Every structure is written in C-alpha cells, then in structure tokens.
Amino acid sequence: xxxQPSDLGLxxxxxxxxxxxxxxxxxxxxxxxxxxxxxxxxxxxxxGPSGSGKSTLMHIMAGLDSPTAxxxxxxxxxxxxxxxGALTVLRRRRVGFVFQAFNLVPTLDVLGNVMLPxxxxxxxxxxxxxxxxxxLVERLGxxxxxxxxxxxxxxxxxxxxxxxxxLATRPDLVFADEPTGNLDSRTGREVLAILADASRAHGQSIxxxxxxxxAASHADRIVFLADGRIVRDTQRTSAEEIAxxxxxxxxxx
Ligand SMILES: Nc1ncnc2c1ncn2[C@@H]1O[C@H](COP(=O)(O)OP(=O)(O)OP(=O)(O)O)[C@@H](O)[C@H]1O
Numbered sequence: 001x002x003x004q005p006s007d008l009g010l011x012x013x014x015x016x017x018x019x020x021x022x023x024x025x026x027x028x029x030x031x032x033x034x035x036x037x038x039x040x041x042x043x044x045x046x047x048g049p050s051g052s053g054k055s056t057l058m059h060i061m062a063g064l065d066s067p068t069a070x071x072x073x074x075x076x077x078x079x080x081x082x083x084x085g086a087l088t089v090l091r092r093r094r095v096g097f098v099f100q101a102f103n104l105v106p107t108l109d110v111l112g113n114v115m116l117p118x119x120x121x122x123x124x125x126x127x128x129x130x131x132x133x134x135x136l137v138e139r140l141g142x143x144x145x146x147x148x149x150x151x152x153x154x155x156x157x158x159x160x161x162x163x164x165x166x167l168a169t170r171p172d173l174v175f176a177d178e179p180t181g182n183l184d185s186r187t188g189r190e191v192l193a194i195l196a197d198a199s200r201a202h203g204q205s206i207x208x209x210x211x212x213x214x215a216a217s218h219a220d221r222i223v224f225l226a227d228g229r230i231v232r233d234t235q236r237t238s239a240e241e242i243a244x245x246x247x248x249x250x251x252x253x
Contacts (some may be wrong), residue, residue, distance in 0.1 A: 010037040011075060011173045011205040012061050018069030019056050019228075030056040031067070031228045038173065043199040043206045045216035047224035047246065054209045055100065058175045059227065061207070063091045075172070087139060092121055096166030098176040102158045104165075111137075111146040114164045115159040121169075129169070136164045139194060141187070155182040163191055167198060174198065176208045180215050192218040198240035224249065 004089045018088055019031040031053045044100060046054050059065040063079050071080045074094060080085055096117070099104070104113050114133060118125045125133065137143055140160040150158055166174050176195065180188035196218055198204040208219065216222050217239040224232040226249055 009040050009121065010073070010208075011040050013037040013073045014057075014061055014070060015068075016070035017057070017060065017067050017072070019053070019060060019065075020068045020097060031060070034070070034225075034228070034230055035054060036061075036223065036233075038205050038207055040172075041199050041203040042221055043196055043219045044208070044221045044223060045219035046207060046209045046223050046225065047211070047216055047242070048231075049246075052225040053228040054225055055177055058177060058207060058209060060098075062095050062097055062173075062175045064088050064097070091119065091181075093169075094172045094173040096169070096174040098142050098162045098166045098174070098179045100177045100181070102150075102162040104158055104161055105152055109147050109149055110142055110153070110161050113150070113161050114142075114168055116165060117169045125168075132170060133164070133168050136167055136194070139190060140164050141190075156184065159183060160187070160191070163194070167194070168200055170204065172196075173205045174207070176206065178211070179211055180210065180212060188212075197239060211242055213239040213246060216242050226253070 015035045017031055017034040021028045021030055034057060046057065050056055056065065060067050063074060067080070071078060073079065074090055075092060079090065083186050083253065105116065108116065114137065115125070140163060141159065142160055142164060145153065145157060153161070159179065163179055165174070166176065183191060192215055195206045195208060199206050210216050217237065220236050222234050222237065222242065223230055224245065232245070
C-alpha cells in the first residue's frame, strides 16, 4: 500500500491491522482489520470496553509490538518490518509513551527518570529543553520530589513522573495508556490540560486510552473500539454523550 497525498500530515498510521495471540482453539484476535491515522497536532482519545484491544493498538502504533497482519507507519516510515535497532532509534526520537504500569526505573530518582529519554539518546538537554522539563515538573507538582525514588512515591505521583518523562523531549507523538487512572480529579484535569497544550501549543499528536468520558471529552477526536474493531470515530463531543454511547456498547456486548 502506497502513502497517498491525502495521508500527509499523519504522524502515525495503521492499515488493515490484525493482531492474534496464540494459535488454534485458544487463539485470541485482539485486533481485526483496524485502519487508523493519527493527525499532526490532534489529541485523540481511544475508548472501548475492557479487552477491546486499546492497549494492543497503542503498543503496535508505537512500534513496541508487531502485528500479525497489516502495516504500520511512523511518519512516512513503514515500521512493519523495520529491524529492532532502527526502530528503537526512531521510537526514541519521535515517540513518548505513558504505560499503565508506569515503567519507571527503580534505581533512578524522579529527575533521573524524567531525564532518561535524553540519557538514552546520548545527549544533554539544551537550555530550552531543560526549561521545558522544569515547567512540566512544576505543573505536575513534582518539584519537591526530584530526589525521591519511585518506591517513595504514591501511585499518582509515579504516574505523573511517567507523564513528565513521556513529554520531556517534546516528541511528535505521545501515547498515554490511562494517564489519569490514578489521579484525583484536580490533578487529572491538570494532566489533561498538559496533554491538550502539547497538541494545541506545540503541534504534538496525543493518543490517550481512557475509560473516563470526562477525560475523553477533552480530546479533539474519539475512536471507539469493540472486539478488536473500530466501531466509531468522532470529533470532540460531550462527556454525557460519550457516557451514553459507552453504556450502549456495554449493553450490546
Ligand atoms: N500477551 C497476550 N497474550 C494473550 N492474549 C493477550 C495478550 N495481550 C492482550 N491479550 C488479549 O487481547 C485482547 C485485547 O487486550 P488489550 O489489553 O489490548 O485490551 P484493552 O482494551 O486495552 O483492555 P483494558 O481496558 O482492560 O486495558 C484481550 O482479549 C486480551 O486478553
């Protein structure tokens, strides 16, 4: 499949994506024939019942997992069969990821974890980049915690460290799996505002998995998955409308 001119401006794209786990009678089809493009500067929420394939889709789009069918592009690069080394470099430069399990390095303190993307890229942040990190850390309320290790932090604080780390290098594309899941409503709103700013003020593309209709109502676009397929793709809508749709999906299941 060739990239069409109409696809320019897509930061990531999947076409005819399938993901199957296991073989034979025990096989699970986590994704089936999913085609989706993420646009530059767009804040997309990905919703759907538990087990509908949201995390699998994000992992594959971020180049962290490989599909069993279909193709995957990061920018204009087809990463479907890209060797690991090249994929790692591309991902490091262009993608930030907030995992459900945070994946913080236990031996590094908060600042060490947030600065890790620079470290892994073998470079020191510029003055401007350091200012971005300082502003993020302050906004996320981590300023007093910079010398603490992950085990000394609450779940919500660890989640905020993971968010600061994903945004530290201002990557083109940020995937966030339930980034507000452990946060109180005020901190959750701040995180959503930071993600919305990243897309609006800095043209970054954000893809966020969430179960929370209020969180999804902050997004420009909402993609709903059910049983491994996209069942709805809509522009920004209200939390009430999203909640009603989610309920109807659960009733239909
Ligand atoms: N490593 C794996 N081995 C086998 N099956 C898997 C694996 N990872 C995911 N699955 C299955 O694939 C399907 C999709 O899982 P996925 O984690 O993408 O769903 P999800 O929509 O993110 O769910 P949740 O909202 O509960 O996090 C599920 O049926 C799950 O059991």
